[in-house]
Amino acid sequence: MSGPILLDRLKAQFGDKITGANLEAIDPWIEVAPEGLVEVCQYLKTQDDLQFNFLNCITAVDYFEPDPKKAAKVEWKPHIELVYHLSSTVKKHTLVLKVILPRWKDDVPGQLPEVPSVTSVWKTANWHEREVYDLSGVRFIGHPDLRRILCPEDWVGHPLRKDYEMPLEYHGIRGR
């Protein structure tokens, strides 16, 4: 199914929960509002002609420029982008979904942004979401077991945030 048709269909089905799209990109993507994410994913998975039954990857991209000089030049406002790469083992097609989140919930630094978990749709999301939580600091609401996965449990901070600072020491091990 071609991009524009799918986009129109999703827009007709979900209305303003589809907040944008870029069909000219190398991998065309559709932007979904956080509150509509689970519904859209469930729809994409269960429709007979779509059958996106395979969640390849969840990535968080932190758009933030710590250097104030460079920050003045960038054209985006600071935000976090969640990228969901989906594919179908039956129909053999792929799709990219994006969810835009604020860097901090209610703009209070330290308060992790929240997004509904898609573990109810694909079980593989469990570990992917744990990794995103661990490294990029996004809280997945409804996740059965949201713990750090790669870093130790008592680690402070989320390393893939652009403003992350390497700790000076960890349990007596020098960091810098």
Add this chain to the structure above:
Amino acid sequence: MATRLEDPRVVEFDVRTDEMLVNMGPQHPSTHGVLRLVLRTDGEVVSEVQPHIGYLHRCAEKIGENLTPRQWIPYTDRMDYLAGMNMNLGWSLTVEKLLRYELPEKARHLRVIICELGRIASHLVGMGAYGLDLGTFSPFLYAFREREKILDLFEEACGARLTYSYICPGGATADLPKGWLQKCEKFLDEFAPVIDEYHALLTTNAIFIKRTAGIGILPAEMAIDYGCSGPVLRGSGVDFDLRRDGEPRYTSMYDGYAFEVVVQKDGHYPRDHKYPPVPKEAVLGDCWHRFYVRMLEVVQSMDLVRQGIEFYSRSKGDWGTPIKLNQKLPKGEAYLETEAPRGQMGFYIVSDGSSIPWRVRARSSSFCNLSVVSELCRGCLIADVPAIVGSLDIVMGEIDR
């Protein structure tokens, strides 16, 4: 037959004892690196398995945000360190996708030859180490004997035996040396009869079948739900291989090559008449089938290498020009998955227009394959846990990145 908690034939299992938590790893020989499994056991029966990973986390993605794509290639080597060539390929294709770079014909065939040899080497380790997990030492030595020859070939092509950094965006760092193709053909001729030895040692071995057939059955729906890929997915009977079903940028590499995806269809594997039959104890999706798919893929890869040699020696042009070390990247993002020996290895690159990517992401196949282990081990015996973990053929370097 797998012994389950509710199995009435085994009286012993009705006796409930105190639950015990057993720590398996992180330095356990059969966990393939530094994997820690916490088993909740009731006597010999495992009621829950909780994997703990991250012991080999080396911040590869964070490092990638500070290096140019070509500088990051050595880091991809260290992900799945048993198949460095295939990791190089995945990353190179992703960068080429972002650059919209068209590869010369000769480079394409060179990559097929190298990557399929890499797959053979990787499956040989997988096979040998699986034998070790189950308590037999000889297949390991047999496997390493042949793998050594592949490493010699790689060494001659690029100078390294484990971390190659050979394939890079734009082609490869060098052409194959003179006389290499003949050596490669010689290796294939010597290797073909050895495979029967492997089948005699493991595939048809009565003890091996007892330890693996019917153990750790992974249904197809569950495999897809958990994002399993590669031999784990095909061992469950899902007909999916990115070399055939992937996106054109990757599948075009295999244009003109004849191969059949190794998967059981209608109760038959392709060309199964030439290979040992499936034992009647084996159930689709069990440890034995995952192992068998790998063994058949070794033969498939040999065939692809032969075709590659044929194409390569006929093709004109060069092996490609590696992109500049500080090549400016166009603004945008690209994601690409390739069929690495352990499954679908994906790389994602986001660029802001400079020569250093804004974000780099690696989707690891072993990571997803391992996530299904707690489902597979529920209700199995402690002795079956290494058999199940081994059959997933994980590499921790790729899981922890």
